[in-house]
Amino acid sequence: MSLEGRFDADEGLVRVGSDARQRYHDSRGYGYPLEGNEIALAPVEAAHLLYRGDLDSIVHAETGERLGFREFISREPGDDFGVRFLVYADLRSRGFYLSPAAEPWVPDPPGGEADFAVFPRGKGPRDGEIAYPLRVIGERTDVPAAELAEGVLAVVDEESEITYFEIDRRDPTGSSSGDAALPEDCEAGLLADRVVVWEPPLDLYERTFYGQPLEGREYDEPTLQCSLLEATYLAERGAIDLEAATVRERGREVEGERFDRRLTVYTELREHGVVPKTGYKFGADFRTYADVESVENLGHSELLVRVHPAAYVFEPRDLALDVRLAHGVRKTMVFALVGDESDGSEEIEWWSLERLTP
Amino acid sequence: MSLEGRFDADEGLVRVGSDARQRYHDSRGYGYPLEGNEIALAPVEAAHLLYRGDLDSIVHAETGERLGFREFISREPGDDFGVRFLVYADLRSRGFYLSPAAEPWVPDPPGGEADFAVFPRGKGPRDGEIAYPLRVIGERTDVPAAELAEGVLAVVDEESEITYFEIDRRDPTGSSSGDAALPEDCEAGLLADRVVVWEPPLDLYERTFYGQPLEGREYDEPTLQCSLLEATYLAERGAIDLEAATVRERGREVEGERFDRRLTVYTELREHGVVPKTGYKFGADFRTYADVESVENLGHSELLVRVHPAAYVFEPRDLALDVRLAHGVRKTMVFALVGDESDGSEEIEWWSLERLTP
Numbered sequence: 023m024s025l026e027g028r029f030d031a032d033e034g035l036v037r038v039g040s041d042a043r044q045r046y047h048d049s050r051g052y053g054y055p056l057e058g059n060e061i062a063l064a065p066v067e068a069a070h071l072l073y074r075g076d077l078d079s080i081v082h083a084e085t086g087e088r089l090g091f092r093e094f095i096s097r098e099p100g101d102d103f104g105v106r107f108l109v110y111a112d113l114r115s116r117g118f119y120l121s122p123a124a125e126p127w128v129p130d131p132p133g134g135e136a137d138f139a140v141f142p143r144g145k146g147p148r149d150g151e152i153a154y155p156l157r158v159i160g161e162r163t164d165v166p167a168a169e170l171a172e173g174v175l176a177v178v179d180e181e182s183e184i185t186y187f188e189i190d191r192r193d194p195t196g197s198s199s200g201d202a203a204l205p206e207d208c209e210a211g212l213l214a215d216r217v218v219v220w221e222p223p224l225d226l227y228e229r230t231f232y233g234q235p236l237e238g239r240e241y242d243e244p245t246l247q248c249s250l251l252e253a254t255y256l257a258e259r260g261a262i263d264l265e266a267a268t269v270r271e272r273g274r275e276v277e278g279e280r281f282d283r284r285l286t287v288y289t290e291l292r293e294h295g296v297v298p299k300t301g302y303k304f305g306a307d308f309r310t311y312a313d314v315e316s317v318e319n320l321g322h323s324e325l326l327v328r329v330h331p332a333a334y335v336f337e338p339r340d341l342a343l344d345v346r347l348a349h350g351v352r353k354t355m356v357f358a359l360v361g362d363e364s365d366g367s368e369e370i371e372w373w374s375l376e377r378l379t380p
Numbered sequence: 381m382s383l384e385g386r387f388d389a390d391e392g393l394v395r396v397g398s399d400a401r402q403r404y405h406d407s408r409g410y411g412y413p414l415e416g417n418e419i420a421l422a423p424v425e426a427a428h429l430l431y432r433g434d435l436d437s438i439v440h441a442e443t444g445e446r447l448g449f450r451e452f453i454s455r456e457p458g459d460d461f462g463v464r465f466l467v468y469a470d471l472r473s474r475g476f477y478l479s480p481a482a483e484p485w486v487p488d489p490p491g492g493e494a495d496f497a498v499f500p501r502g503k504g505p506r507d508g509e510i511a512y513p514l515r516v517i518g519e520r521t522d523v524p525a526a527e528l529a530e531g532v533l534a535v536v537d538e539e540s541e542i543t544y545f546e547i548d549r550r551d552p553t554g555s556s557s558g559d560a561a562l563p564e565d566c567e568a569g570l571l572a573d574r575v576v577v578w579e580p581p582l583d584l585y586e587r588t589f590y591g592q593p594l595e596g597r598e599y600d601e602p603t604l605q606c607s608l609l610e611a612t613y614l615a616e617r618g619a620i621d622l623e624a625a626t627v628r629e630r631g632r633e634v635e636g637e638r639f640d641r642r643l644t645v646y647t648e649l650r651e652h653g654v655v656p657k658t659g660y661k662f663g664a665d666f667r668t669y670a671d672v673e674s675v676e677n678l679g680h681s682e683l684l685v686r687v688h689p690a691a692y693v694f695e696p697r698d699l700a701l702d703v704r705l706a707h708g709v710r711k712t713m714v715f716a717l718v719g720d721e722s723d724g725s726e727e728i729e730w731w732s733l734e735r736l737t738p
Contacts (some may be wrong), residue, residue, distance in 0.1 A: 073594075092578065096569055104571050115595060160573060161660050162634055179660035180607040182574060182592045211454055213462050215518060216540060220450060234540045236431075237473060249538040276520055302519050302537035305701020343663025343701060350708035 027068055027080040029089070036068035036080055037061070046071065051119030051146035054126045064122045065103065066110045069095055073111065102160065105178040106137055109158045112184050113140060116380050121147045123155055134171040140380075154188075165336040167359050170373050174380075177338045185342060185377070192356050192374035194325060196295035196312030199230050201259050210253065210262040212269060215276045217253035219246040219262055231297045231314050232256060249300060250276070251288045280329075283360040286368050287329045301326050304347055306355075325356045325374075332359045332371065345375050385426055385438040387447070394426035394438055395419070404429065409477030409504035412484045422480045423461065424468045427453055431469065460518065463536040464495055467516045470542050471498060474738050479505045481513055492529040498738075512546075523694040525717050528731050532738075535696045543700060543735070550714050550732035552683060554653040554670030557588050559617050568611065568620035570627060573634045575611035577604040577620055589655045589672050590614060607658060608634070609646045638687070641718040644726050645687045659684050662705060664713075683714045683732075690717045690729065703733050 025045075027036040038046065043059040046052040052071065053061040063071070071077040072091040080089045089097065095107065113120050121127035123136040128147050132139055132155030142153045155173035159165065161180055175187045208222040219226070219233060226232050226246065233246030248256065250273040257266035273281035284307055291298045291310060298308035309323040326348045348355035359371040383403075385394040396404065401417040404410040410429060411421040421429070429435040430449040438447045447455065453465065471478050479485035481494040486505050490497055490513030500511045513531035517523065519538060533545045566580040577584070577591060584590050584604065591604030606614065608631040615624035631639035642665055649656045649668060656666035667681040684706045706713035717729040 092569075096571065102572075104574060111595070162573065177660075179658050180574065180609070181658040181660075182605040183658070183661070185661055211450075213454065214460070215520065216462060216538065237469070247540040251538070300537050300539040300541070302535075302539075302697060302700055303541070303543055304704060305697050339660060339663050342660055343705060346662060347701060347705045347708065350705065 025076075026078050027063065027071075028083050029068070029080045029094075030083045034065060036063040036065065038063065038077065046076070051121070051141070054121075054147070064127070065094075066107050066122070069107050070111055070114060102158070102163075105160045106158050108178050108182055109156070109176045109184055110138070113138075113156075113380055117143060118153075118380060119146045120156065128152065132173065134173075135169050136171070136173060140174070159338060161338045161342075163338065165338065165341075167330060167332060167334045167336065167357070167371075170357075170371075174378060175375075177342065186380055187341065187345060188376045188378040190374050190376075192325075192354070192372045194291060194294060194296045194310060194312065194327075194356065194372065196297070196310075196314075198295045198297045198311065198314040200293070200295065203230050204256070204259055204261040206260055207263045208261060210248075210257075210264050212253075212264060212272060215250060215272070217248045217250065217262070217264065217269065219248060219253075219256075221245055222262075226261070228317050229315075231299070231311070231317050231320075250281070251285055254285055255288060255292060283329050283331060286360050287327065287358045287370060290370055291327075298327065299323070301328075304351065304353075306344070306348075307358075309353065322352065324353060326351075326353045327356045327358055329358045329360060332361045334359065341375060345377055349377050383434075384436050385421065385429075386441050387423075387426070387438045387452075388441045392423060394421040394423065396421065396435065404434070409479070409499070412479075412505070422485070423452075424464050424480070427465050428469055428472060460516070460521075463518045464516050466536050466540055467514070467534045467542055468496070471496075471514075471738055475501060476511075476738060477504045478514065486510065490531065492531075493527050494529070494531060498532070517696060519696045519700075521696065523696065523699075525688060525690060525692045525694065525715070525729075528715075528729075532736060533733075535700065544738055545699065545703060546734045546736040548732045548734075550683075550712070550730045552649060552652060552654045552668060552670065552685075552714065552730065554655070554668075554672075556653045556655045556669065556672040558651075558653065561588050562614070562617055562619040564618055565621045566614075566619060568606075568615075568622050570611075570622060570630060573608060573630070575606045575608065575620070575622065575627065577606060577611075577614075579603055580620075584619070586675050587673075589657070589669070589675050589678075608639070609643055609656075612643055613646060613650060641689060642687050644718050645685065645716045645728060648728055649685075656685065657681070659686075662709065662711075664702070664706075665716075667711065680710065682711060684709075684711045685714045685716055687716045687718060690719045692717065699733060703735055707735050 025038050027038045029036050039060045042061045043055050047061045052067045053063040120138045120140040123131045123139045128139045135157045136155035137158045138156040139152045140154050140156050158176045160178050177185045205223050208219050210217050210219045232252050233248040235244035254269045256262045257264045257269050288298050297311040297314045301307050301309045304326050306326040307329045308327040310325045311323050345355045355375050357373045361369045383396050385396045387394050397418045400419045401413050405419045410425045411419040478496045478498040481489045481497045486497045493515050494513035495516045496514040497510045498512055498514050516534045518536050535543045563581045566577050568575055568577045590610050591606040593602035612627045614620045615622045615627050646656050655669040655672045659665050659667045662684050664684040665687045666685040668683045669681050703713045713733050715731045719727045
């Protein structure tokens with residue numbers, strides 16, 4: 023026997039009586055219990071029960087109108103009901119229970135922009151455990167960097183397919199050689215938008231992985247080409263004989279304010295024992311190596327890093343592109359958000375995004 | 381015995397006498413012949429011979445200064461000498477000959493923005509055959525779409541690594557069902573930024589691959605969710621019972637002018653027998669299927685399409701990202717450049733970009 027719900031549009035709730043509590047809440051994690059055996063459902067939960075044929079219909083409390091699935095979802099206002107319904111249904115079909123991220127559905131709901139609390143497989147809203155908070159957006163909804171939070175972001179594309187991203191903090195650290203291994207005052211020249219270091223000790227490349235040797239002739243001490251970032255860092259530490267200010271100025275000329283942000287990130291990575299090299303071939307700012315002992319025995323780079331100002335606003339399509347590419351080359355996509363210098367902070371927030379199959 | 385060159389800074393040429401013609405031009409494709417055995421070299425060619433140790437030094441014709449490789453490249457003006465030298469040296473080290481894309485180096489030089497003419501392996505400047513024109517840029521040089529031309533684009537990144545892109549015309553065509561296979565007047569509803577088609581004939585999805593079935597219950601005639609692009613196209617052809625203008629208007633509301641450009645491209649693809657589906661998961665506008673007989677036996681999608689206005693300016697980093705991603709998923713990256721409506725043309729230029737290892 024199917025049941026009928028009563029929709030109170032003001033409250034945005036659907037109430038179901040009879041044995042609803044046992045049938046829908048206790049055994050299948052829908053809604054929250056009211057008096058007796060009655061339960062209250064969020065519209066997305068009610069729509070799912072309608073869609074599955076578990077609810078026969080929903081009666082509009084005010085108008086007495088009887089709504090089937092089609093009528094119910096067509097009248098649901100709000101641009102994001104559709105995308106939330108799709109994700110709710112998708113996770114349900116994968117065997118997960120989830121509730122709106124709000125009391126009284128869950129006793130201690132996740133904050134921020136979360137739409138749902140997703141429970142561990144086999145658990146429900148009353149088991150006191152949340153696997154992750156879930157935010158749902160359409161592919162056209164921009165995401166300000168400040169809204170990133172640990173949890174899962176589900177993006178519904180224009181054809182209603184869903185991509186899940188797992189978002190985490192990720193502070194890169196490694197064991198690569200620090201500044202103690204640097205040479206002093208190597209002869210270097212500034213050429214347009216790069217720097218040539220003329221025959222530095224081989225270790226500068228081979229052990230600490232600065233620059234790129236000019237190829238095409240045999241060498242013991244190779245001539246290295248360094249990026250302006252590498253060269254600024256080296257000049258600041260007296261490893262090459264150029265003025266750091268001169269190199270930095272050139273960097274700003276060719277790259278604008280992006281150069282300073284990237285230098286902040288470059289410097290923090292180096293200081294944490296991680297070697298950043300250009301990520302150009304992956305369309306990123308850097309690829310990174312956490313544990314460089316020598317270039318000869320270089321492992322796989324672990325991260326792709328994209329640098330943004332803290333006030334950046336992500337487009338979901340760009341997230342899809344970055345995360346997909348990183349996944350394809352077995353690296354993790356990391357975003358480094360650099361605080362605004364003007365407020366005195368240059369702190370970096372590090373976030374990783376990875377594809378998730380729930 | 382090594383030779384010496386004479387540099388005429390006004391002409392931007394290095395002259396080498398003695399047996400230079402036989403040694404450098406005839407047998408190894410450097411420069412062009414002058415009177416007797418003398419040849420003229422472009423600075424990039426002269427720098428390469430210096431670098432290899434084939435030229436001892438170059439004497440500045442005016443000052444009498446003797447320049448080695450280091451002095452010669454440090455004095456070469458122009459921001460792009462460095463990147464051109466790197467690419468010249470790279471192709472040489474791969475066994476190719478190449479000349480500046482100008483007379484008298486080559487009798488019939490490629491036009492446009494080409495920097496070099498690259499000859500087929502084993503051929504040189506006097507063999508009357510050019511493998512491809514080659515343009516060289518640094519990763520910070522933007523590329524206006526209007527400058528795209530058949531040939532190869534070499535991008536030198538900030539750490540002096542080179543990525544080669546092969547650029548070609550690419551008009552997509554296929555054999556998928558045309559409009560004749562469409563149903564008439566299916567019942568449909570506009571929901572925020574998508575359209576639901578209520579139980580259309582199964583063929584609409586299964587044969588012509590419109591929409592995405594709502595999952596989670598059994599069906600014979602599935603309820604389809606269509607993107608606003610699909611729905612506009614279907615409404616224009618009377619296949620669904622919505623006004624095309626209404627759906628198009630909604631598309632413009634949620635996507636701005638990008639919607640019209642994408643609709644132009646969507647329409648041309650469908651009219652040429654190619655099925656476009658969303659490319660969101662790949663960060664592109666569309667992925668395309670040239671020969672859809674049924675969704676059940678759907679092959680691999682062949683292209684990723686990104687839509688831009690004809691006046692678009694590419695950043696090399698974005699090209700790297702797109703082309704790398706497409707390559708990783710075994711598809712070809714295609715850019716559809718849509719003419720400005722205001723000049724009456726909505727013509728599309730199609731360009732493919734693929735990674736090339738010379």
